[in-house]
Amino acid sequence: MKHVAAVILAAGEGKRMRSDRAKVLHQLAGMPILSYVVEAVEKLARPIVAVVGHQADEVKRFLKDKPVRTVMQAKQLGTAHAVLRTQAALSHVRAPVLILNGDTPLITRQTLERLIEFHRHRSAHLTLLTARVPDPFGYGRIVRNSEGQIRRVVEERDATPYEKKIQEINTGIYLAEKATLFELLKMVQSNNSQKEYYLPDTVEAAVKQGLRVESMEAPDPQEVFGINTRLDLAQAGKILQSRILKRFMLEGVTLLDPDTTWIDRQVLIGRDAVIYPQVRVEGKTVIGEGCVIGSHVRLTDSEIESGATIRDFCVI
Numbered sequence: 001m002k003h004v005a006a007v008i009l010a011a012g013e014g015k016r017m018r019s020d021r022a023k024v025l026h027q028l029a030g031m032p033i034l035s036y037v038v039e040a041v042e043k044l045a046r047p048i049v050a051v052v053g054h055q056a057d058e059v060k061r062f063l064k065d066k067p068v069r070t071v072m073q074a075k076q077l078g079t080a081h082a083v084l085r086t087q088a089a090l091s092h093v094r095a096p097v098l099i100l101n102g103d104t105p106l107i108t109r110q111t112l113e114r115l116i117e118f119h120r121h122r123s124a125h126l127t128l129l130t131a132r133v134p135d136p137f138g139y140g141r142i143v144r145n146s147e148g149q150i151r152r153v154v155e156e157r158d159a160t161p162y163e164k165k166i167q168e169i170n171t172g173i174y175l176a177e178k179a180t181l182f183e184l185l186k187m188v189q190s191n192n193s194q195k196e197y198y199l200p201d202t203v204e205a206a207v208k209q210g211l212r213v214e215s216m217e218a219p220d221p222q223e224v225f226g227i228n229t230r231l232d233l234a235q236a237g238k239i240l241q242s243r244i245l246k247r248f249m250l251e252g253v254t255l256l257d258p259d260t261t262w263i264d265r266q267v268l269i270g271r272d273a274v275i276y277p278q279v280r281v282e283g284k285t286v287i288g289e290g291c292v293i294g295s296h297v298r299l300t301d302s303e304i305e306s307g308a309t310i311r312d313f314c315v316i
Contacts, residue, residue: 004116004175005093006045007086008037010102011053011073016229022055024102025062026233029240030264030283033227034059036105038066044112045098049089051082078196079172080188087182096120097181099174099199103227106239107173111223118216119175125211126180128153128203129173131221138228139169140200142215150213153200157193168217170200171224180211240265270306 014023024034052059053073073082119127140153153170154163184202206213245258252271262280270289278296285299288306295312302316
């Protein structure tokens, strides 16, 4: 598969998190939210450019060992303005540009690969990743004509009562031809309730220009779940834990009670290990093959040799 370029939007403050920490740096299964988005695109995209703003130094510090360049959005004037800030950094790029939000950690590389192939197969100028959800509150809605073609995206704040009933949402993930993208961005106006430059407004601009606008529905709506509050963070954590625990069990690890077991994303566990209920395994812990981890144990950044038994109520 040919590479695309990628832009990750990570400049927002995340006011609804009620935190002094930038939203994208909040921890999820032992890693910052932003790290999952980088992980999903790093084998698909060159270059990867992250737009930073709020707590820019801290976000840059986290990204310094990642294959990611950063550009600054000093004033948060909207998502379209944020992407426009990457134009110089992408000046040498000819490939399509994949745009993602830094607060959607559940997106998978497989879905992004499908989006890239779909975009190329349809010879699209702009492709949106959409999803259908039972409760679309807070998301932009996909407005289509009677023939099912996308006409525009309307944000929650600007939607009519009829439009708010639409269950197909904009996920905030786009793939656009580079030259087309920056021409469309320059057309976006701030005549909305927030007085911001909305990236979704590029859709309507593209339609008016007669460009080919396509959409692909995400195979699993959970993948495009965005984190805005601590409640969202907890919900994303449960979804991610389900993935992690399932992977370990399929790899030969016995979890006697998955519902009371927590394992961080970077943990390694050998086959035939047995983990009893009420266990938490954190950080970069490595558990060898055939280990037995008793109940109410907490392991953090530790190495447990193969065949070892950790008795109940130990903290290591």
